[in-house]
Amino acid sequence: MNTPISLAELGWRPLFQQTLTVEQLESGLVARILGVDRDRLQLRGERSHWHEPLEKRWHEVPIDERPTVGDWVWLKPHVPGSLVVLTRQTLLQRVASGTEPKPQLLAANIDTLFIVSSCNADFNKARLERYLALALNAGAMPVMVLTKADLSDTADHYREAAQSLQANTPVVLVNALDDSAAELLKPWLATGQTVAILGSSGVGKTTLTNTLLGDGQFSTAGIREQDAKGRHTTTARQMVRLPNGGWIVDTPGMRELRLGDASEGVDQLFDDIVELARQCRFNDCQHQGDRGCALAAAVEQGSLDSARLGRFLKLRRETVNAQQTPWERKQRYRAFGKLVRQVKKDKSLKNR
Numbered sequence: 001m002n003t004p005i006s007l008a009e010l011g012w013r014p015l016f017q018q019t020l021t022v023e024q025l026e027s028g029l030v031a032r033i034l035g036v037d038r039d040r041l042q043l044r045g046e047r048s049h050w051h052e053p054l055e056k057r058w059h060e061v062p063i064d065e066r067p068t069v070g071d072w073v074w075l076k077p078h079v080p081g082s083l084v085v086l087t088r089q090t091l092l093q094r095v096a097s098g099t100e101p102k103p104q105l106l107a108a109n110i111d112t113l114f115i116v117s118s119c120n121a122d123f124n125k126a127r128l129e130r131y132l133a134l135a136l137n138a139g140a141m142p143v144m145v146l147t148k149a150d151l152s153d154t155a156d157h158y159r160e161a162a163q164s165l166q167a168n169t170p171v172v173l174v175n176a177l178d179d180s181a182a183e184l185l186k187p188w189l190a191t192g193q194t195v196a197i198l199g200s201s202g203v204g205k206t207t208l209t210n211t212l213l214g215d216g217q218f219s220t221a222g223i224r225e226q227d228a229k230g231r232h233t234t235t236a237r238q239m240v241r242l243p244n245g246g247w248i249v250d251t252p253g254m255r256e257l258r259l260g261d262a263s264e265g266v267d268q269l270f271d272d273i274v275e276l277a278r279q280c281r282f283n284d285c286q287h288q289g290d291r292g293c294a295l296a297a298a299v300e301q302g303s304l305d306s307a308r309l310g311r312f313l314k315l316r317r318e319t320v321n322a323q324q325t326p327w328e329r330k331q332r333y334r335a336f337g338k339l340v341r342q343v344k345k346d347k348s349l350k351n352r
Contacts, residue, residue: 002048010044011109011192011247016072016086028076030086033067035238041067041083042238055080064093068105069237069249070194090139092196094259107196107237107249112188113140116199116208117162119152119173126311129165129269130259131198133315137265140196142169143188147204149173166269176204181211191245198251209250214243263319270312276304287313 006012010032020030034049035042041052052075058066067073067085075083092106092113113135117123128144135142144162149155155173162171174181188195189212199205239249259266267274273295277285281292287309289296298304 004047005044007046008192009245010046011111011194012072013089015089019087020074024074028074028082030072030074033069033071033073033239036067036069041073043073050077052077052083053080055083057081063103064091064105066105068108069239070108070110070196072109092134092138092140092198094134106198106251107194107239109194110138110140110196110249111193112195113138113142114145114185114188114195114197114208115142116145116147116197116203116205117158118148118203119146119155119158120148122200122203123158123161125161125165126314127200128162129311129315132166132169133259133262133265133269134198135265136268137259137262141188142166143185144169144171145185145208146171146173147176147208150175150178174208176208176211179211179214181208182214185212186244189242189244189246189248192247194239194247194249196249196251206250209240209248212242212248213240259315259318261319263316266312266315266319270308270315273304273309273312 007030012030016030017025029045031043031045033041034044036054038054040054043050043052054067065085067083068091071088072086073083074086088108090110091108092110093103094106095103113131115128115131115135117128123146132142132144144165146155146158146162149158152158159171159173163169172184174184182189197205197209237249237251239247241247276294276298277287279294280287280290281294282290285293287293287295295304295309299306299309
């Protein structure tokens with residue numbers, strides 16, 4: 001893979017150069033991260049492809065500042081301490097599983113996010129909304145790709161359900177095993193464009209990636225028939241060039257997507273509800289039966305779907321929680337526990 005390639009073909013944009021001085025441009029070079037292992041980076045420059053050690057210092061900076069797949073970097077090859085991560089255009093990240101919420105970087109400088117679901121029991125509006133909010137918050141263009149359309153008699157129903165989540169987001173029905181999928185997705189796979197694929201295990205992400213690549217270099221696994229759930233096949237993120245010149249990042253399947261602080265993406269996705277909420281009587285309305293709540297009134301009038309409102313409120317609470325410091329979360333949980341104990345005490349006194 002040492003065939004010369006232009007920076008534009010790698011996805012370079014003029015914005016990235018703004019953070020570099022003339023001296024840096026003359027004394028070092030820029031490269032893109034195609035993969036990240038625990039202790040090394042897989043880099044691609046104009047003239048070569050190589051591995052660079054990931055120095056210990058990068059494990060000591062905040063997680064969202066560490067190098068990730070898709071990042072552009074400046075460095076003097078094999079010179080310790082020289083690597084610099086250039087300003088990102090977009091950054092996909094989620095909250096990692098576990099009791100202590102920590103960001104997990106998925107990919108940087110992504111132009112388009114293919115949100116993959118399937119035309120079967122895996123299809124879930126709430127989950128798709130999470131992916132849409134993630135893409136919008138990151139600044140990437142979302143495209144919903146519904147696989148296994150050839151196996152469903154109600155594929156158009158799934159398309160309409162997906163389109164109802166956001167009217168201006170493209171929805172594409174594909175058979176991930178068929179070469180026609182590449183033609184249908186071609187508008188987002190031009191030379192120098194970078195696409196990431198996200199979706200649950202078993203929806204056909206890796207199969208679709210293999211079809212787009214044309215050489216089947218990623219392994220796949222089947223799904224359980226009873227619930228359409230799949231097993232994880234992709235275990236690491238890597239960026240691979242497509243035959244037509246675009247780049248694709250395949251990511252591990254996700255059982256759960258915790259958004260973290262994605263308030264901007266949530267507000268963009270539910271912009272109609274956000275606008276309606278401004279009509280509430282009180283600025284601190286919690287939309288939980290509060291007096292003068294415009295959202296409650298809209299639900300009662302039938303102009304707002306109660307299920308969609310519920311999903312919005314859930315995502316809004318999640319993003320607010322992600323913005324709190326550990327001390328603030330501890331105080332909130334302590335206050336809630338105190339409230340529960342008081343309710344139990346009052347109930348006990350009432351029953352005497």
